[in-house]
Amino acid sequence: MKISARNQIRGRIVEVAKGATTAHVRIDIGGGAVITASITNGAVDELKLSQGDEAYAVVKASDVMIAVD
Amino acid sequence: MKISARNQIRGRIVEVAKGATTAHVRIDIGGGAVITASITNGAVDELKLSQGDEAYAVVKASDVMIAVD
Amino acid sequence: MKISARNQIRGRIVEVAKGATTAHVRIDIGGGAVITASITNGAVDELKLSQGDEAYAVVKASDVMIAVD
Amino acid sequence: MKISARNQIRGRIVEVAKGATTAHVRIDIGGGAVITASITNGAVDELKLSQGDEAYAVVKASDVMIAVD
Amino acid sequence: MKISARNQIRGRIVEVAKGATTAHVRIDIGGGAVITASITNGAVDELKLSQGDEAYAVVKASDVMIAVD
Amino acid sequence: MKISARNQIRGRIVEVAKGATTAHVRIDIGGGAVITASITNGAVDELKLSQGDEAYAVVKASDVMIAVD
Numbered sequence: 047m048k049i050s051a052r053n054q055i056r057g058r059i060v061e062v063a064k065g066a067t068t069a070h071v072r073i074d075i076g077g078g079a080v081i082t083a084s085i086t087n088g089a090v091d092e093l094k095l096s097q098g099d100e101a102y103a104v105v106k107a108s109d110v111m112i113a114v115d
Numbered sequence: 116m117k118i119s120a121r122n123q124i125r126g127r128i129v130e131v132a133k134g135a136t137t138a139h140v141r142i143d144i145g146g147g148a149v150i151t152a153s154i155t156n157g158a159v160d161e162l163k164l165s166q167g168d169e170a171y172a173v174v175k176a177s178d179v180m181i182a183v184d
Numbered sequence: 185m186k187i188s189a190r191n192q193i194r195g196r197i198v199e200v201a202k203g204a205t206t207a208h209v210r211i212d213i214g215g216g217a218v219i220t221a222s223i224t225n226g227a228v229d230e231l232k233l234s235q236g237d238e239a240y241a242v243v244k245a246s247d248v249m250i251a252v253d
Numbered sequence: 254m255k256i257s258a259r260n261q262i263r264g265r266i267v268e269v270a271k272g273a274t275t276a277h278v279r280i281d282i283g284g285g286a287v288i289t290a291s292i293t294n295g296a297v298d299e300l301k302l303s304q305g306d307e308a309y310a311v312v313k314a315s316d317v318m319i320a321v322d
Numbered sequence: 323m324k325i326s327a328r329n330q331i332r333g334r335i336v337e338v339a340k341g342a343t344t345a346h347v348r349i350d351i352g353g354g355a356v357i358t359a360s361i362t363n364g365a366v367d368e369l370k371l372s373q374g375d376e377a378y379a380v381v382k383a384s385d386v387m388i389a390v391d
Numbered sequence: 392m393k394i395s396a397r398n399q400i401r402g403r404i405v406e407v408a409k410g411a412t413t414a415h416v417r418i419d420i421g422g423g424a425v426i427t428a429s430i431t432n433g434a435v436d437e438l439k440l441s442q443g444d445e446a447y448a449v450v451k452a453s454d455v456m457i458a459v460d
Contacts, residue, residue, distance in 0.1 A: 047185050049242060049320040050227035052151040054182065065412030067272030068291070070431065071181055076146045082121040083179035084413070084431060086245055086277065086291060089188035093183050102182040104187060107224055108315045108453045109178035110152035112140055113123065113171040113394040114162050116392050118389040118449060119434035134205030136341030137360070139224065153206070153224060155346065155360060155452055158395035173394060176431055177246045177384045182187040190289040192320065203343030208362065209319050215283045220259040221317035222344070222362060231321055240320040246384045247316035248290035250278055251261065251309040251325040252300050254323050256380060256458040257365035274410030275429070293383055293415065293429060296326035311325060314362055315453045328427040330458065347457055353421045358397040359455035369459050378458040385454035386428035388416055389399065389447040390438050 052107040055081065059099045062090060071095055073103050121176040124150065128168045131159060140164055142172050190245040193219065197237045200228060209233055211241050259314040262288065266306045269297060278302055280310050328383040331357065335375045338366060347371055349379050397452040400426065404444045407435060416440055418448050 057075035069090045071083045081103040095101065126144035138159045140152045150172040164170065195213035207228045209221045219241040233239065264282035276297045278290045288310040302308065333351035345366045347359045357379040371377065402420035414435045416428045426448040440446065 047187070047240070047320050047322060048231055049185070049187060050221070050223045050231055050318045051180075052224060052227060055148050055150070063412065065273065066410065067270065067275050067277055068412050070176065070412055070433075073181070075148065077144070079124050079144065081124070081174075081179060082176045082431070083181050083188075084176040084246070085181060085188045086190060086289070088277075089181070089190060093181065093186055093188055095181060095183070099183065102185070104180040104182050105150075105174050105178060106316070106318055107139065107151045107153040108222070109174060109451070110150060111120075111173040111395045111451055112142070112152050112154060112158070112162065112164060113173050113392045114164070114168065115392060116389050116391060116394070116447070117438055118392070118394060119387045119428075119430045119438055121431055121434060132205065134342065135203065136339065136344050136346055137205050139205055139226075151224070152395075153453070154395045155358070155397060157346075158397060162393055162395055171392070175385070175387055177429070178244070180188045180244055182185050184185060189318070193286050193288070201343065204341065206343050208314065208343055208364075211319070213284070213286065217262050217282065219262070219312075219317060220314045220362070221319050222314040223319060227319070231319065233319060233321070237321065242318040242320050243288075243312050243316060245277065245289045245291040247312060247382070248288060249258075249311040249326045249382055250280070250290050250292060250296070250300065250302060251311050251323050252302070252306065253323060254325070254378070254458050254460055255369055256323070256325060257359075257361045257369055257456045259362060259365060272411065274408065274413050274415055290326075291384070292326045293328060293427070295415075296328060300324055300326055309323070313454070313456055315360070327456070331424050331426070346452065349457070351422070351424065355400050355420065357400070357450075357455060358452045359457050360452040361457060365457070369457065371457060371459070375459065380456040380458050381426075381450050381454060383415065383427045383429040385450060386426060387396075387449040388418070388428050388430060388434070388438065388440060389449050390440070390444065
């Protein structure tokens with residue numbers, strides 16, 4: 047499956063923390079940057095996400111803001 | 116100003132393309148990854164964003180999905 | 185690629201309307217329902233989306249609201 | 254109240270699962286498709302959502318992505 | 323129709339600016355605050371939004387961030 | 392840091408409710424309006440958000456919908 051989301055950044059999962067319904071998954075994308083995703087516990091189970099796996103952080107362009115110092 | 120968004124990734128602007136109301140800004144975050152943001156033309160003007168500037172791509176954790184091959 | 189987004193609804197593209205930077209793509213998912221997506225022109229080109237194609241509307245669960253009459 | 258969101262899909266609630274602060278509500282929209290919404294527990298209470306109710310899944314066009322096989 | 327979105331703030335439309343596919347609508351919510359919405363031109367037409375109208379800015383709680391100085 | 396998000400509304404925090412992974416923060420923006428944000432527990436801790444603090448509700452324009460009666 048190919049998806050329209052402009053941002054698909056490869057990395058490695060460094061943490062999977064499940065809550066009551068919502069999980070936080072953290073992906074190390076290199077260069078010292080770690081991306082945090084808040085997804086459903088159901089998605090974690092279905093994709094069998096676990097620490098050490100290669101994965102992509104996927105973000106729609108309209109969900110990205112720009113900041114400057 | 117400090118913001119709650121979990122993802123604030125430093126990079127350099129490589130393209131600013133304005134449309135009728137919506138602009139696309141692309142930030143090179145290193146390691147071969149470029150992040151595309153879709154923001155208002157008004158925001159581009161107010162922050163005076165232009166090619167070559169240092170900037171951050173900012174994304175709320177609830178807007179990040181995870182994909183696997 | 186498998187993605188964490190909980191909602192991946194199959195349908196057929198009935199319209200692709202490009203704007204200056206942002207395109208609107210409409211997918212007929214059957215039962216009289218048509219889903220409108222606002223994505224970048226760049227994504228339309230890269231995925232070669234055109235009328236009549238089979239495609240999926242993909243939505244993260246945290247972007248879905250519920251309404252009642 | 255009429256809302257600007259382009260996607261308002263009628264269906265029937267098949268599950269309401271509350272977590273600590275966030276609930277997952279699933280709506281059967283027919284044709285074998287079920288849409289999952291992640292909303293606040295507070296919204297579930299205020300709208301008195303429960304299994305079997307008719308309801309709409311509401312999604313802003315800018316939150317819809319397109320995928321192809 | 324009642325919607326699950328936690329934030330429904332009443333105000334008055336002070337500007338409607340249409341682009342090629344995407345419009346910007348600005349609502350004065352009082353106290354010197356003006357909220358900008360980026361919605362489809364189609365939604366502007368269907369809801370017949372125009373300057374001076376009373377309207378609500380509607381935002382899902384998961385789309386709100388918090389910032390501090 | 393200056394951010395592209397068009398909506399940055401000043402107010403005072405009236406409630407911080409943490410869940411398992413996700414917190415709800417409510418900001419009184421005056422004129423009887425209270426904005427609810429759903430953010431990570433981690434963000435609450437890092438920004439040291441607590442009741443009575445001045446803070447901003449920050450929302451990207453593409454996440455705002457318009458409704459009329």
